[in-house]
Amino acid sequence: MITVTINGKKIQLEKPVTILKAASMAGIKIPTLCHHEALESYGGCRLCLVEIEKMPRLQTSCTQYVADGMVVWTETERVVEARKAMLEFLLINHPLDCPYCDKAGECELQDLVVKYGPSTGRFAEGKRTHPESYDDPIIVRNMDRCILCARCVRMCDKVQCASDISITNRSSKSFVEPFSGGRYNCEYCGNCLTVCPVGAIMSRMHKHAYRPWLIEKEVDTVCSFCGVGCSVVLQVRGNSIVRAVPKTGKGLNKGLLCNRGRFGYDYVSSPVRLDSPLIRRDGKLQRATWSEAFIYIAGELKRIKETYGGSSIAGIASGRCTNEDNYVFQKFMRVVLGSNNIDSAAGFAYAPAQKFFERIFGQGVTANSIHGISNSDGILVIGGDPTSVNPVLGLQIRSAHQKNIPVVTIGYMPGLKRFATNRLIPSPFAETALLAALVSELKSKRRLSDEKAAFARDINTIIENIPPVSLNEAGDVCRISPSDINNTVDAISNMTNPSIIIGRDILQRSEGHTNLLLLAALIYLLNGRIYLLSELPNEQGLVDMGCLPDMLPGVRPLAVDSFRRRYDEFFGVEVASEPGMSIVEMIDGANSNKIKALYVMCEDIVFNIPNSRYVKEALSKSELLVVQDIFMTETAQLADVVLPSLSWAEKEGSYTNLERRMQMLKKAVDGKGMEDWQAIAEISRMLGFDMNYRSPKDVMAEIARVSPLHKDIAYDDIVGDGFMWPYKGEPLRHGMSIEGIDIPDAKSLLKISDNDKIYAGMENPLFYSENLSRNSSALSSISPEPYARIGKALATKLSIIDGDYVNISADAGSIELSARVDSDLPENIVLIPNNFGDKGIFNVMNWKINPVIKSFVLDCTEVVIKKIKSAAEEVLA
Amino acid sequence: MLNERVVIEINRIKSKYHDAQSSLLPALYVVQREYGWLSPDAVAAVGDVLNVPRTTVKGVATFYSMFRHKPMGRHLIQLCTNVACMIMGAERLVDILKTRYGLEPNSTTDDGRFSLVVMECIGACATAPAMLVDTDFYDNLTEERIADILENYK
Numbered sequence A: 001m002i003t004v005t006i007n008g009k010k011i012q013l014e015k016p017v018t019i020l021k022a023a024s025m026a027g028i029k030i031p032t033l034c035h036h037e038a039l040e041s042y043g044g045c046r047l048c049l050v051e052i053e054k055m056p057r058l059q060t061s062c063t064q065y066v067a068d069g070m071v072v073w074t075e076t077e078r079v080v081e082a083r084k085a086m087l088e089f090l091l092i093n094h095p096l097d098c099p100y101c102d103k104a105g106e107c108e109l110q111d112l113v114v115k116y117g118p119s120t121g122r123f124a125e126g127k128r129t130h131p132e133s134y135d136d137p138i139i140v141r142n143m144d145r146c147i148l149c150a151r152c153v154r155m156c157d158k159v160q161c162a163s164d165i166s167i168t169n170r171s172s173k174s175f176v177e178p179f180s181g182g183r184y185n186c187e188y189c190g191n192c193l194t195v196c197p198v199g200a201i202m203s204r205m206h207k208h209a210y211r212p213w214l215i216e217k218e219v220d221t222v223c224s225f226c227g228v229g230c231s232v233v234l235q236v237r238g239n240s241i242v243r244a245v246p247k248t249g250k251g252l253n254k255g256l257l258c259n260r261g262r263f264g265y266d267y268v269s270s271p272v273r274l275d276s277p278l279i280r281r282d283g284k285l286q287r288a289t290w291s292e293a294f295i296y297i298a299g300e301l302k303r304i305k306e307t308y309g310g311s312s313i314a315g316i317a318s319g320r321c322t323n324e325d326n327y328v329f330q331k332f333m334r335v336v337l338g339s340n341n342i343d344s345a346a347g348f349a350y351a352p353a354q355k356f357f358e359r360i361f362g363q364g365v366t367a368n369s370i371h372g373i374s375n376s377d378g379i380l381v382i383g384g385d386p387t388s389v390n391p392v393l394g395l396q397i398r399s400a401h402q403k404n405i406p407v408v409t410i411g412y413m414p415g416l417k418r419f420a421t422n423r424l425i426p427s428p429f430a431e432t433a434l435l436a437a438l439v440s441e442l443k444s445k446r447r448l449s450d451e452k453a454a455f456a457r458d459i460n461t462i463i464e465n466i467p468p469v470s471l472n473e474a475g476d477v478c479r480i481s482p483s484d485i486n487n488t489v490d491a492i493s494n495m496t497n498p499s500i501i502i503g504r505d506i507l508q509r510s511e512g513h514t515n516l517l518l519l520a521a522l523i524y525l526l527n528g529r530i531y532l533l534s535e536l537p538n539e540q541g542l543v544d545m546g547c548l549p550d551m552l553p554g555v556r557p558l559a560v561d562s563f564r565r566r567y568d569e570f571f572g573v574e575v576a577s578e579p580g581m582s583i584v585e586m587i588d589g590a591n592s593n594k595i596k597a598l599y600v601m602c603e604d605i606v607f608n609i610p611n612s613r614y615v616k617e618a619l620s621k622s623e624l625l626v627v628q629d630i631f632m633t634e635t636a637q638l639a640d641v642v643l644p645s646l647s648w649a650e651k652e653g654s655y656t657n658l659e660r661r662m663q664m665l666k667k668a669v670d671g672k673g674m675e676d677w678q679a680i681a682e683i684s685r686m687l688g689f690d691m692n693y694r695s696p697k698d699v700m701a702e703i704a705r706v707s708p709l710h711k712d713i714a715y716d717d718i719v720g721d722g723f724m725w726p727y728k729g730e731p732l733r734h735g736m737s738i739e740g741i742d743i744p745d746a747k748s749l750l751k752i753s754d755n756d757k758i759y760a761g762m763e764n765p766l767f768y769s770e771n772l773s774r775n776s777s778a779l780s781s782i783s784p785e786p787y788a789r790i791g792k793a794l795a796t797k798l799s800i801i802d803g804d805y806v807n808i809s810a811d812a813g814s815i816e817l818s819a820r821v822d823s824d825l826p827e828n829i830v831l832i833p834n835n836f837g838d839k840g841i842f843n844v845m846n847w848k849i850n851p852v853i854k855s856f857v858l859d860c861t862e863v864v865i866k867k868i869k870s871a872a873e874e875v876l877a
Numbered sequence B: 001m002l003n004e005r006v007v008i009e010i011n012r013i014k015s016k017y018h019d020a021q022s023s024l025l026p027a028l029y030v031v032q033r034e035y036g037w038l039s040p041d042a043v044a045a046v047g048d049v050l051n052v053p054r055t056t057v058k059g060v061a062t063f064y065s066m067f068r069h070k071p072m073g074r075h076l077i078q079l080c081t082n083v084a085c086m087i088m089g090a091e092r093l094v095d096i097l098k099t100r101y102g103l104e105p106n107s108t109t110d111d112g113r114f115s116l117v118v119m120e121c122i123g124a125c126a127t128a129p130a131m132l133v134d135t136d137f138y139d140n141l142t143e144e145r146i147a148d149i150l151e152n153y154k
């Protein structure tokens, strides 16, 4: 036990901490500037000086650890004088342009100078000057104000691990700068501006548009962009969001955000938001009242159901909507319209992957804490770059790497390039052979324990029967040296409880189902914890609410009689036992006239499904297309009726993140649309089925009764960073059945892609998030130009350099965009993001359905690349 | 960007240290010796070879005054003008360089022969004024002596 006395107060401590920490535990505040709770101590500003008895000189309390018997004084005359002097030094270069500076009112320097500072400085020489930098679209730098606390640099270096800024030059000439000296060209997470104590690095989004004391309310909510579910505070004035800020140290993101969560909120106030229901009349979508729209929809649905039956109607739910919206949606489809044709974008990869793993390992097997990643003894990442799909989760991997935890990445992952101990980049779509080789090798290195065998039923049998693949065979197919694979085998075979992070690319292959099986084998052999990357904030909620063609709320299989009967009894209807169509089947169904009506809630299927032309054609064949959305999306443009929804900041409800953590959205501003569940309830009522909910809270009360998984959850219990699975309900703990899982044959494990062909692949974009980012002027300003990423070897072969314009064509269509050359990308693939309307990948990419897991197969698009204009010519033009 | 010899040398240096960051200074020296200065591209390339973020390399490279961030002449004169040297006539020497070679502080002669940087103390106060030409040290400078010395550097 250590006893220290601070300002006469005795404090007992178990283990040594800094004086600063000890003081704060005792409620004594010591002023600081360079210290920040998210960062390690630095000892740079010397504001935290304290006097320690028996030590001749003042000490910085943020770096000095307590020792037993230490007597510390934090506010003696000597200390106060020293602080005053430190502040006077800082003001030598600081411009004191507070009246003009957005930080005034929440500036740590200003506050300290008011408290301790000299009223005038004695330094008469000129100040260091830098022009304010507007090189970046969303961040503004004013280096006159910088006090060189290095908080931003340490944040970027040690926490974001992007290392994009540093202190340049030395002593009084130093300032903070990115490599270019101009634009950041970084990840634009904005975490540097969270920690800047002064107005040196600030968001440009609200420059001169507010003063901190004019903020009227702060709303604690959850980010609307991805499945991580970061806590974010919306600061509101009048009916507009002034800014989105993280809560320091709070939420599962612990005060960090990514570019989308911090800057992307402006889509809420986009001028192109829908504000009125629209009905197609004379071929054109025209304004209508809500009741006209409801009557129209109800009438048409009734007609179609009576004429063709419920199974001719399909519904697409949304991972951007709340659990309550989605629950009501599936109920409407199943109970009111009599259709199991319910799916969503989760059906592209997330849901099939989760279903597969739960089938083998039992429910909740993917519900793992994101913080567990940096505490595991190894990490394996495959199928997508977490630092762009789920950026704040990606930081866990970078942080693990800093702690010397081995990180194995399989696939092209630029965001983890510096953070991987073993980096394997197989030739396009060849991961299957690599996974099979890893399984073969591990099988001989790891003995399967009986205890584990009981947990995962029969998987032993499967693993034993997977045909062996040697390192050489895999190396040939993947074009990776067998010794690199062998090193990876060594690295992973030492892991005892690794985090296995899986992205959607690995599923969207012809061998997607085989990849899943091989991954399950690996997970089992390694005793791994599964994390599924999730692109939507409530993708898990879609699954849990039963927005799947074959699952009821609580992820109870429709095919199991007892589950279905329970559901039937609750609603007094009989739900068909056959599974409905998956989202991909629905498109084909519309095209072949099997689907007559499509009800789409906040999902832009034309934009989000490859081969946009085909999707459009299919949709236009349906007799009724209803779209609820906040924007006039490509899908809404084809609709017969469009209903304006409310955005995430305008409504309440719960989201479930990829850890299966339930968190609450809180309403920050008023919008012009209607909550999605409410619009559906209105239509339902017109169809003769009353849904008498007054609020999402009522919906949640029903969910808690219908879904065994959510048993006894009360809406009001979901506070703060919510709670994680298994809630209070009844999870299905054990794997269900492996019956019908086919063991792959050796041939399907060793498919060689044709080296002469070039394939189109999808880029995982950090700055984009479908419709939301397209409608956020902040996000779309970061990287506004469509591009194709091309490997160095291919680029050289075609004499393409960075910035050249290329034409990329395939059967589905062709696009022209600029090239970005990257030496890490394999030769026969070109990656294109899908975020540029008619210049996105889905204009050229085609798809098939994987008959086993019913997800997309996207590895089938061969493209031809031609250089059309060099970068230099473009500049001249 | 960097020629093969330099890359090999940097990799050799890298192998001597426990972490890549420690090899930064020696690696930057190698580049500067080869090219005379550290261009932004060279700084970035050092980062790439060492797998250290380029911005970190820039921070280090701009911290130390012995690294040059502009192309320099064939010979670099580092002349001290701090107190001791100033009292002993260093400013006069600056004038001479200006009149004789057209060489202003922080510039390079038109023929690319000399660059001049004025320094804050090179630790030779007792024998001031003093200067370095490339890596050679000269003290007790006078107008004649500086002219003679520089004749040896073509």
Ligand code: SF4
Pocket: A155, A156, A160, A162, A163, A164, A165, A184, A186, A187, A188, A189, A190, A191, A192, A193
């Ligand atoms: S925005 Fe993020 S990545 Fe960019 S400099 Fe700041 S901390 Fe680094």
Ligand code: SF4
Pocket: A145, A146, A147, A148, A149, A150, A151, A152, A153, A176, A195, A196, A197, A198, A200, A201
């Ligand atoms: S920019 Fe801000 S955070 Fe960075 S060193 Fe300067 S004052 Fe500190």
Ligand code: SF4
Pocket: A223, A224, A225, A226, A227, A228, A229, A230, A253, A256, A257, A258, A259, A260, A261, A262, A390, A391, A392, A393
């Ligand atoms: S990581 Fe995901 S949830 Fe977090 S701020 Fe970024 S987009 Fe939002």
Ligand code: FES
Pocket: A031, A032, A033, A034, A035, A042, A043, A044, A045, A046, A047, A048, A049, A060, A061, A062, A063
């Ligand atoms: S807070 Fe301790 S030195 Fe800055």
